[in-house]
Amino acid sequence: MACGSTSLWNGEATWFCCGNAWGPCASAGGGACGTCKSSKLHAAWPNASKACWDITRPDLCGEKLPRRGCGSVMKVRHQCSGASVCVTVSDCGPRTRSFCSESTCCDGTCRTNRVIDLTPAAFSAIGSLSSGMLPVVIFE
Amino acid sequence: MSAYPTGDPLARRRFLTAAALRGATVIGTGVIGATALGAVDADAAFAEPLRALDPAAADSTFVEGRITWIDGGLLEVAGSWGEYARVRVTGATSVWKVRATTAAAIETGDGLYARGVPMPDGTLAADAVWVNIVNLHTTLRGIEKDRLHLAHGSHEIVGHVLADTTSVSYSGAAPTVDLSRLRIGQDAQVLGAWRPSDDSVELVRVAVGPGAGHRR
Numbered sequence: 001m002a003c004g005s006t007s008l009w010n011g012e013a014t015w016f017c018c019g020n021a022w023g024p025c026a027s028a029g030g031g032a033c034g035t036c037k038s039s040k041l042h043a044a045w046p047n048a049s050k051a052c053w054d055i056t057r058p059d060l061c062g063e064k065l066p067r068r069g070c071g072s073v074m075k076v077r078h079q080c081s082g083a084s085v086c087v088t089v090s091d092c093g094p095r096t097r098s099f100c101s102e103s104t105c106c107d108g109t110c111r112t113n114r115v116i117d118l119t120p121a122a123f124s125a126i127g128s129l130s131s132g133m134l135p136v137v138i139f140e
Numbered sequence: 141m142s143a144y145p146t147g148d149p150l151a152r153r154r155f156l157t158a159a160a161l162r163g164a165t166v167i168g169t170g171v172i173g174a175t176a177l178g179a180v181d182a183d184a185a186f187a188e189p190l191r192a193l194d195p196a197a198a199d200s201t202f203v204e205g206r207i208t209w210i211d212g213g214l215l216e217v218a219g220s221w222g223e224y225a226r227v228r229v230t231g232a233t234s235v236w237k238v239r240a241t242t243a244a245a246i247e248t249g250d251g252l253y254a255r256g257v258p259m260p261d262g263t264l265a266a267d268a269v270w271v272n273i274v275n276l277h278t279t280l281r282g283i284e285k286d287r288l289h290l291a292h293g294s295h296e297i298v299g300h301v302l303a304d305t306t307s308v309s310y311s312g313a314a315p316t317v318d319l320s321r322l323r324i325g326q327d328a329q330v331l332g333a334w335r336p337s338d339d340s341v342e343l344v345r346v347a348v349g350p351g352a353g354h355r356r
Binding site: 014015016017019020021022023024025037038039093094095098099100101102103120121124125128129130132 | 202203204205206219220221236251253255268270272273274275276277292295297311312327329331334336339341344345347349350
């Protein structure tokens, strides 16, 4: 599936581990889709399924994200640097509802609410893991 | 000194290649600062304007796993899926382990995320390595002066408060060292460093939100 250029959403990107065998993530499995790996260019989307939506509830933060299931491909672009990465939806997350109104900014422009969670491999392709979150624009 | 020459899209690759081929290591040298791509102190990362990533980043390769052997600037890494990698730390590498540090802080048994450029000899010339870094969605189960008790899925984690490092962000506000407004039962995002010796986490930044239904 192609990594497209049609605007889909924008907001904060965080990162998470899945399928790796060290530290607190040793117990992390392959995610909701069963295929997620920290070393791959994968992502978690809050509306990967109805069950996922019921957990993440981005709508409670004002985000009515469209459903994109396992295997969907998105391009995630850092809103300021322009660096981008193509990712495959492999899990459910982040839990948007827990951090409503949280913002991340660069160059004076902020993006609000957690709308996508990237694996370390994907996140590090567009920023530093030590920042924890990035403002992004998402395409499909 | 700037770690990477700028203005040339291939400068970073050439620099890393040259550094790796020369075997230039940085063990015992001063702290490696932020690079165009690399790891920086978390607070600094928020405070400083983000610089444009080098276009060569699109060609970067990623390695994940446990460090099984260290030979000078060469790290041998056992991946979580049975793969094996050798990561070369050069003078161009930024190193994060709780904070920006030097390669001397890396130990056998540490967990590693590394990003860099594949070399002809099969090694990865790293432009950034993050040692033991974790970024966990947790729930606060207990609060003490010097530690937090966290639930991560079905697992309990002890999070150590570092007097000179740990900060808390309440509802997206600027980080503070004041932990007094943390409450048991809150969801908390924890950026920190796993401590292999006792399977705990050293806390760098804790973010808690107002929860659902709170919009600006």
